[in-house]
Amino acid sequence: MTLPRRQLPNEVVSLVRRTHRREYTLTPGDMTNEIVAYQMAIAASEHQQSVHAVVAMCNHIHTIVHDHNATRSDFMRDLNAGIARAMNRSLGTFGSFWDSDGYGEVLLLNLTAIEQQIVYTCLNPVATGEVDSLDEWPGFIVRPRDWGKPVRVSKPECFYGDDRPDVAEFTPQPPPGYENRSLDEVIEYFENLIEEGRQKLLAARPEARPKKKPFTPPAPHEAPSTPVSRERTRPRFAAGDPALIAQAREQYRGFLELYRRQRKKWLKGAKPRRCVFPPGTVWLRKHSPVLCAPPPPVSLGVFPPRPTEAPPVAA
Incomplete structure (x- = not known):
């Protein structure tokens, strides 16, 4: 997988x-x-x-x-x-x-x-x-x-x-x-x-x-x-x-651990409310009716947008 x-x-x-x-x-x-x-x-x-x-x-x-x-x-x-x-x-x-x-x-x-x-x-x-x-x-x-x-x-x-x-x-x-x-x-x-x-x-x-x-x-x-x-x-x-990269890897390992635990429960038929996937989940969030935790207030690699910059809008 x-x-x-x-x-x-x-x-x-x-x-x-x-x-x-x-x-x-x-x-x-x-x-x-x-x-x-x-x-x-x-x-x-x-x-x-x-x-x-x-x-x-x-x-x-x-x-x-x-x-x-x-x-x-x-x-x-x-x-x-x-x-x-x-x-x-x-x-x-x-x-x-x-x-x-x-x-x-x-x-x-x-x-x-x-x-x-x-x-x-x-x-x-x-x-x-x-x-x-x-x-x-x-x-x-x-x-x-x-x-x-x-x-x-x-x-x-x-x-x-x-x-x-x-x-x-x-x-x-x-x-x-x-x-x-x-x-x-x-x-x-x-x-x-x-x-x-x-x-x-x-x-x-x-x-x-x-x-x-x-x-x-x-x-x-x-x-x-x-x-x-x-x-x-x-x-x-x-x-x-290197220290920051090691920290990011540890953050990703924590994401994988929680993701796998919740996915195992979900595949066994647990009620949706009991399976809260970690923030950042991509594929299941888009293709399945699963719940995801909200993004954390602080995370490595997250940069707030520039004050003068509005996110692009579709033409």
């Missing part, structure tokens, strides 16, 4: 989803970028996600959001399903678009983790050696300099019906925790962090590295030749502080 996810309102998380067999079916191009941007706008608005960073790579997408109502599972479901349908039609393909492992999520426990993950996400194309600068990356990207600026995307007509809006819009936002600075100051701070990280990546490259050629999009059904390490485990938490 897959371990249940624990999702509380106002958590900041890093999310990633990879394509089937790591194929380059998200190779940047005008149509791919429009599809990703349109679906991002639709899903973020419908599920009240404040978007902090996005990078669409050739075979995976990184997204960092402030999850206001613990609905990121629905956000990822609709984002990925919409992209898969439209991209399959665009490429003339059928069947699985994403890998079977589902999406990965990392709970960001403090500002250190938020800063590191935003820098890591934005610099993905540089870290992989595909470009030397973010301005050279032709794929869809949301970075700090986009915060506070509405992103309006027209519906790609070929792949969507009349039930979808003609124009979708979302406004990327800075992460919570920087309310003592103006928007311009926060943008400058994060853009400087990204530039520092970029310089470190470039300095770490081999000196004998040949002159960088412009990015050449790979064919959609090619895939990396490097094998995937199946022994690698996905991290659940990021903090830059």
